[in-house]
Amino acid sequence: MSSTTATAGAVAQARRTSLHRQRAWTLKASYAVLTLMVVFFLVPPFYMVMTSLKSSAEISAQQGNPWIVQHPTLANFAELIANSNFQTFFVNSVIVTVLVVVISMSISVLAAFSLTRMGFWGSQTLATGVFLTYLIPASLLFIPLFQIIGKLGLINSFWCLVLLYPTLAVPFCTWIMIGYFSSIPRELDEAALIDGAGYMQMLLRIFIPVAMPGIIAATIFAFTASWGAFLYPLAYLYTTDQMVLTVGIVSDLIRGDVFQWGKIMAGCVLAAVPPVLIYAFLMDYYIAGLTAGATKG
């Protein structure tokens, strides 16, 4: 009896050390593969930054390692910031994005509140419809929308983006907000109703503060969707005074066969800064928004 427990103990001991060794090995292997993935993922942004710091002479020289900048210069950035076209693109992007975020969030918060808390005939169907709309890609409807935008006289005006981008943002934002609002306990609204609050007061004083994380996540989504959209501005805008960053960088900096790669990359870096900054400071909300589609609501 005692001998069996002793051998069993030894076996367990041996297994524990081998298990320990195995764990350590797994950990090292995990880090190694993750490092490889990080390298793969960071190559384009790294090269973007490197190129943006090169002079055009260095880019065309074709000597030495292209991955490392030999004589870093901020000339590309300085020229771009002074370039009036680039300023226009940036300002247009900011105007469009701010308006779209405000419009989309107002529409989604009101609709999500109405769908989760008030309800009306067909509100369930509408909630499902909202989710289905989210699954409709922009590239399915851009041709009929071209005709519709044309009839509204908004072709080559960035106001057409203010009109169209909410269709990209609102369905998902509403879906996120439905998820967050339905997790708020009903006792809260009953208490508010007993205290004599109206629905608008309930929404503004209770729902919006309590669901703040959801609102931040949805706002981030609306921001990234409208800041980075490419198809609509490419299809509907064609003069430099109306363009936004995503298409402006290409159309303005490529003249015929001349590619000013240093400036193009500098433009990309500048255009990527706002979303990257938001991501750096609000990563948790960003990820909450990303995973909300499938795990909430």
Added chain:
Amino acid sequence: MADGTSISANLAAPARAAMAPPSGMRKFMRRRSTIAVLMAMPLILLIAGLVIWPAIYAIWLSMLNKRMTQFVGLGNYAFLLKRNTFQLVIFQSCLFAVTAVILKALLGFIVAHLMHNIPGKNQRIWRGLLLVPWVIPLALSTLSWWWLFDPSYSAFNWILNSLGFQSVPWLGVGWNARFAVIAVNVWFGTPFFMIMYLAALKSVPEQLYEAAAIDGAGPVQKLLHVTLPMMRNIIAITVLFSLIVTFADFDIVRILTAGGPQDMTHLFATYAFSVGIQSGDIPLGASVSLFMLPILAVAAFFVLRGVTRRTQEIAA
């Protein structure tokens, strides 16, 4: 903005009025649902006006001739199906979507597992680094890929040359270009899968693994009989969702190859753009886009089913 504020301003008054007099319950309910409809109205108008109406309009447009003067029925569809270029588009779209989604799902699954292995306090920084491709607007990062693939200045070719290999014409030869657009899509989409799978992995109860270990299950058996069944729904949802997005992709192909060489990398979206907007044949472009509809509808149906089930699982 205008819509949102005006409606909220209008709403405040009736909402308070509804609360003040202790009138009959039925009247109250009727008021309440009227207010509810009003609050959802901007959403309904947006979806009806800019999603449903264009969709119906697209079907109508696709049945007109090029000048939009004559009704041609299904003529555009028949014309497209007979064209060699369009057959290439169908093949390339399916190849692109299926290959890219499989690769993204596999890589995402592996990376999520590796992330799950490492200690929790280190996960944040790694997750932060691995999500970068998803954060940079796709059109911008594709520009930087384009520059990496440049015929004369390609930085990849510099590496190949210094290792003693020949330069590769990344975007100049059909199958190379097909590989390149898939690679960029995988680069962009893998972080999404990783984040979804990591969230799902964390929600698998630890006791299940302990129970499996007591029953003598090895790592492979744990994966097959615990992890995969627990994650099945999330895997299905993400794969189908990504299939829709990848199938309808536009930015990558438009910027990298604009459909070339010899139309070998065109997807439905880029081909619709070049036919409908650039060549000005709106009806034909509309029919090209509409070819995506059946596939998207099937995928969307299953996504919806998966999400509903997932919701029920969470509720239960």
